[in-house]
Amino acid sequence: MEYSIGIDIGGTKIATGIVGQQGNVRYKRIHPTPNSTNREIVDLLKQTVSEYMKLATEENINLVSVGIGSAGQIDYKNGRILSGTVNIKDWNNIDIRESLSHTTNLPIYLDNDANTFAIAEHQLGSGKGVDDLVCLTLGTGIGGGIVSDGNVIRGKWGGAAELGHMSVNFNGPDCNCGSKGCIETYASGTGIANRMREKLNSIDAGKRISYTEHPDMLTSKEVFEWNKTGLPEAKEVIDQAITALSFGIVNMIHTFNPSLIIFGGGLAEANRWLIEEVQNKVNAIGMPSLVKGVEMKVSKLGYDTGLIGAAYQVWATSK
Structure with a gap:
């Protein structure tokens, strides 16, 4: 089975995990959202990706991507946070894809967290089989x-x-x-x-x-x-x-x-x-x-919807 690293960035917490193509969350961690600088958040993302990649190697987990959902206005095509939200300090004009490319050679997907919620619900949740x-x-x-x-x-x-x-x-x-x-x-x-x-x-x-x-x-x-x-x-x-x-x-x-x-x-x-x-x-x-x-x-997916949707971007995009 293929797996993806999912990261859901919110104003108070950041949920991360390794998620399977069926929406199963194999590992999950919750971190308080750093509230000092955007560098703290980016460093947390780098550390998390590195740790999950190491874990995947040790347990023979087939990782195929890193998927991130974040609050704010997202340049989906270029993998950038354009302007953030008042709930996350200093969350503006950040090239997430470029920052993480030095940590992993996996493809990196970034989208607004409400879009990743919609992806999860459409593919696996209450909206499965509904196209509008x-x-x-x-x-x-x-x-x-x-x-x-x-x-x-x-x-x-x-x-x-x-x-x-x-x-x-x-x-x-x-x-x-x-x-x-x-x-x-x-x-x-x-x-x-x-x-x-x-x-x-x-x-x-x-x-x-x-x-x-x-x-x-x-x-x-x-x-x-x-x-x-x-x-x-x-x-x-x-x-x-x-x-x-x-x-x-x-x-x-x-x-x-x-x-x-x-x-x-x-x-x-x-x-x-x-x-x-x-x-x-x-x-x-x-x-x-x-x-x-x-x-x-x-x-239908509850509190893990954002995390699952973030991870699922690679499969939703490939369909």
């Missing part, structure tokens, strides 16, 4: 990947499908992309926490303290917990997130005409009930001929 689908990763931010007629849509150099930065309100909150009212500002973990802070700042101080003494430490997890208890302010924030996500998905369905929407990421995994809420709202507000029959599912 949209993938959304709901976490700290919102990533997007699109498969049309069996192919990942990347655009001119790899920057397509920034679906989390589709605006649903031009008078909405400022987004770190420079626009306003992006889906991410309402329905990502960061967006939900920010909208809840605004609610807390507008209510009586005594009541606010009874919810949290440190609103700056608030996360979406608390907001979802408060929503369960019936806290009106939390319910407003979650309802707003569902509405923003639903209108955004209607736009995606009207644009790409998929047959399936797949959700991944920590926020979706922890709150699967959201998907049914979004499905019902999309069916109510979308063009009937387009939204009818569009299924919505949570990732």
Whole structure:
């Protein structure tokens, strides 16, 4: 069996592993994402690749590639990080392929982490056998990947499908992309926490303290917990997130005409009930001929989807 080294680079952690062509993860490690310089991350990648190559030699594992998925805007053709994300410090203008070429003679693939998520789901997960689908990763931010007629849509150099930065309100909150009212500002973990802070700042101080003494430490997890208890302010924030996500998905369905929407990421995994809420709202507000029959599912591969998709690039590309 052929194997590939997979590397999934996120804002808080970097998952690495040796992954087989059937999606089986033979070895796996989790590293905290270095937060000082990009050189630290590149050095970690070099060390990881070297260690896995040595392990593969010792255990007679047939390695055929190194596949990397990373947050940020990726020059897919040339293997470069063009511009990163606020969650990863100094993650801009880095030639990953060139840096790792001194460590391995294996072919090196680099893509946006939402695209690698889409590759994994299309080839092995909830989208297996479906050639027109949209993938959304709901976490700290919102990533997007699109498969049309069996192919990942990347655009001119790899920057397509920034679906989390589709605006649903031009008078909405400022987004770190420079626009306003992006889906991410309402329905990502960061967006939900920010909208809840605004609610807390507008209510009586005594009541606010009874919810949290440190609103700056608030996360979406608390907001979802408060929503369960019936806290009106939390319910407003979650309802707003569902509405923003639903209108955004209607736009995606009207644009790409998929047959399936797949959700991944920590926020979706922890709150699967959201998907049914979004499905019902999309069916109510979308063009009937387009939204009818569009299924919505949570990732079948779970938390390893990004790692598997990163490693799988070599096989997806060769088909």
